[in-house]
Structure formats: structure tokens, C-alpha cells
Amino acid sequence: MSDALESGAPSFLDQFPDEAKLVRATLWSAFIALILGGLFGIIQTLHRTDILRVMDSSYYYTVLTAHGVLMVVSFTIFFLVGVFTWAVVRSLDRPLVDIRYSWTWYGLMVVGTLMAVVAVLGGFVDSTEMSADVLFTFYAPLQAHPLFYGGLAIFLIGSWLAGVDWFRAWYAWKREHPDERIPLQTFMALTTMLMWYIASIGIAIAVVVFLLPWSLGLFDEVNALLTRTLFWFWGHPVVYFWLMPAYMLWYTVLPKLAGGRLFSDPLARVVFVLFLLLSTPVGIHHQYVDPGIAEGFKFIAMTNTMFLLLPSLLTAFTVVASMEYGARRRGGTGLFGWLRALPWARPAFTGMALAGLMFAAGGFSGMINAGMNINYLVHNTLWVPGHFHLTVGTAVALTFMAATYWLWPQLTNKPLFSRPIGLLQVVMWFVGMALMSNAMHVSGLFGVPRRTAEPEYQGFDFTPAFGTMNEFDMQIAIGGTLLFISLGLFIGNVVLTSFGTKQSSLGEDLPPALSGPSDSPVVLDNLKLWVGIALVLVVLAYSLPLASIISRGGLFGPGVGTYPMIVDTFSALIESVAHAGITETLAQFEVGVIVQ
């Protein structure tokens, strides 16, 4: 019998049926994106490692774009809006102000996703000219169909309106509770959305002002470095946008699952404020090898990035201390012996704990990425996808799946179909990712490039210091396959749960923190102050680099033509010198250009 049945509390569905329906819809959208993204993931894994090739390599970038966009835009953000809606409504203990408005932002996000995905999938259909093989980063001069950029813009607007919805709920609550601190989960959702509003300025300008009109043919060229810099203005904070709902679950749900309660409410607030301040003025650390940005600006971005380690390490302390508190309440003893007292049989707990463990490993590879000098060793290699499969691919995705096992019964009034399958699923994800990500990191150290269907190129051997390239490929293929099976088990478990019979009293309360909000300074809840400081930091980090990029290249130049022209030029060159004995060199160069 599950704990939930014993707790006897009314569920979220019982208390807020309209909001529960909305949250279920957002989570279903996330899961559909996860299924499709996973399918494209296994196709590219087996293709790249040359185990099974079901398509021509010319479709690789279509598959890669679909995998990236579906996983890190659709899956993560649909889950985010669902879990934040749940968290805001639950912690304020009041419904949203107008549920029709809420369905509107959800509808916009669905429409935006469909537009972008249709444009990407158009790349598989030879009879249409529609395609968006531009990868998740959509760097110019790679050009997508206007539908792709339009879809992104609409999706973004939907996410902004979702944030407005939670602010409206908070304002309504504040009128009834004028002297109270913002409930922790609402505080987390609001600070995250403020970070999102600041960060999305970059992507909104890049897409609406430059890339969409450019793809519509309104002008011939864009300043590639400018749109790229605007992308990363958003592209780094978006990783915290994925992470913040996972952090929220680690702070508020995981301690309960461990049998205890959150160690410190004030520390949790400090962490979210630090992410609001520091997430955005760091994006240039993704551009260490970009010519056209002075080293000094890159150094500032690196320094800001290293400060971001602070909230992550604070989180490691607070979350682990909360787990230890739960374990000691359950009778755990000793310096490490308390770990045995944790509820490892619960998939929701085990999944989140393993996700946190993987995040610690991702922290290490992230520090390598963030270092200006050592970044050159791993830049554009398979190390980088190895890193973000630990962070967004496990810390975020595995936490979301584990949290679903806990949350889904409260949204449906149906108990989880199978805990053992859930446990198997989260452990399988952990093992699969350990194999795949480890091999990706190691391969990257030996210079194996990312973003290519043919990593071996031609007439070239990578020489690892230990092991063989075949071993690494097998690790990647086996790991990827385990991940795909795990994903299937997850979806199956959720679907079968949905077919179950309804029960009552499946609700679960979240206990208050050991050190409550009254222990924290009131200034932490001054959102206007933190937004002001965050904006100042963004201006300091970005005004000079952006001014320099624009003054040198102009807003719309220097142009380099669009993606098909580059490929055609090099293809023609290759053909013309086909018998001159330098074909391989040029072919490698061409792949290199596309990867860049």
C-alpha cells in the first residue's frame, strides 16, 4: 500500500480540478515531446556509432535538430509550466485568477511547438523545400524556414504569458495576505520567471528582428556574430530555466520523500536570487572561440560563470543536509551509514537522488567548459554533449520523470501503476547515461567532434590514450539503448497509471522547512530590487561587447550568404578538384564549416 493512501489528504485534483487538468495537459505535451525526442536520440546514437543506419547521413542534421529542439525546448519547458502551475497554486492555496487565460498561454505554446516541429520534420520530405536543419542553436548563416522562427516566437510568448498568470495569482494572494512572506514554491517560480523575462530579451530580438525577417527574404544578410551573441544571451540562462523546476523539486519534494523536511528556507531563497542575478551575464562563455569578441569580455563572462558555482554548491549542501535530516529521523546513524536509511525503494526518491549525483559530475565537466583556457581543448568536441546529457539530460530529465511518479497520482487520483518498474526505469536511466556520457567525455578529450554523422571523417584515426574508439562507440550505443528502453518504461508506466481506477485521498502535504522563512531577511522577497541589480549586471556584461560587434559589422552584416550557398560552393570546389588528390582535405573542411 502506498504512503499516499495512508496520508489520507485530498489530492491536488480534489482541491483544484481545473488547474489539475491544465497541469496534466502540459505534462502530456512534455511527454509527447520526450517520446519523439527520444526516438530521434536513439536513431542518431546508432547512426553515429555506425551500429544501425536507417537513413542517409544527409538527414542527420534534421534528426539532430528535432532531438535537440524537442528535448530541451518542448519537453523541459512544457514540464516547467506544468510543475510551476502546480507549485504556485499549491503553495498559495488558491486557484489561478482566470483559467481561460491559462488555457490561452498553453494553446500558444502548443501552436508554437507544432509550427517549429513541422518546419524541422519538413527536412525529411524531399518534395518540399521546407526545412529547419539549423540545430538547437540556429546559428546564422544556417537558415530555417520562417515557420520555425515564427513557432519559436509564439512558444516564447506563451511562456511569458504563463509567467504573468503566476504573478497574477500571487498579486491576488498578496491582497488577502498583505504581511506574509511569499510562499517558498511561489517565490521560486516568480524569481525563475523574472530571470526568464530578462534572458528572453536576447532571443526575442534575434528571432523577431533579425532571423525571421531574414528567412522571409526581407533582407539578404544578418550579422552572424550578433545573432549568435543574442542567442547565447538567452542560451545560457535557459539551462537554468530547465534546472530551476528540478531545483524546486529537490528543495521542496525530495526532503519530504527522504522522510524529513527542507533544512533551510532562507538558503533556498538566496540560491534562487543568485540565479536571477547571475544566469544572464555569462552567455559569452559559450563563445570563447568566437573571433570578434575581445578576450577581456570573455574573461568577465568567465568570472561571472565561476560565481554561479556558489548557488549550485549551496544547493548541494542544503539538499543533501535535508536528505541527511530525513535519514537520521528514520534511524540512520554514522558518518555515511545514514545513506542506507534513505527510502531507496521509492522511484521518486531514487530518481531524484541519482539525478543530483549526476549533476555533481556535470558540475565538474561544466567547470572545464567554463575555463577559458581549458575550454579550447574540449570546444566543439563530443565532451560538450557528454556534459549537457549529465545536466539537462539527467539532472533535469530524470528529476522530472521521478517527480512524475510522485505528482501524477495527485493530478489524476490514480495510484502509480508500478513502483518496481519505476525503480527499474530510473536506475536504468542512470546506468545508461553513465555509460553514454562517460564515453562522450573521454572521446571528446581525444578530439572526436560533436554534431557530425561521420565522426571518423576519412583516412584518419583517433588515438585514445587508453581503450579503443570501438569501445567508446559501444558504450555510447549501449548507453543510448538503455536510455531509450528506460524512456519507454517511463511512458508505459504513466499511460498505464492513467488507465487505472480512481481512488480518493491520494494527496500528499509538503512539510515546512526546519529553518523557516521568518529566519530569513525580508529583503530577499524584494523582487524589484533583485530585478534592478540583475539588469545592471546584464548591462555591464553585454553593452560593450554588443556595441563592439555592431560597430564593426553593422546590424545586418558583414554577410556571408546563407547555408545552402556555402555548401554548394564547396561541393563545386570538391568536384572540380576531385582528381587532384586533395578531395579528403576539402571534404573534412566542408564538414568543419557545417559544424561551426
Place this chain on the structure above:
Amino acid sequence: MSTETAKKEIDHEDFDPKGTLALILLYFVILAILWIFMYFIEFLGNDLTVIG
């Protein structure tokens, strides 16, 4: 199976997260070892990389 059973109350003042401290120290030791490992693999294991 229940996870809600056999729980004792521990006051805020009585809880000293020594196990957490030990785990975090262990993480820092692992980080330091990995940095040293990187040095051997990347700098001593490879020849110089010439670009251009």
C-alpha cells in the same frame, strides 16, 4: 511498504549535518583527482596541437 513509520523528531539545534560535510569534502577530493587526471590525459598524453 510505508516510509512514514518509525520517525523520531530531531530539533533544528540537535541536527548537525556531519554526513553532508563528509560527502561534500569527498566531492572536492574527487574534483581535485579529476583535475590531476585531466592534466595527465590532456597535456602529457597528447602531442602539441597546431592550429592553422
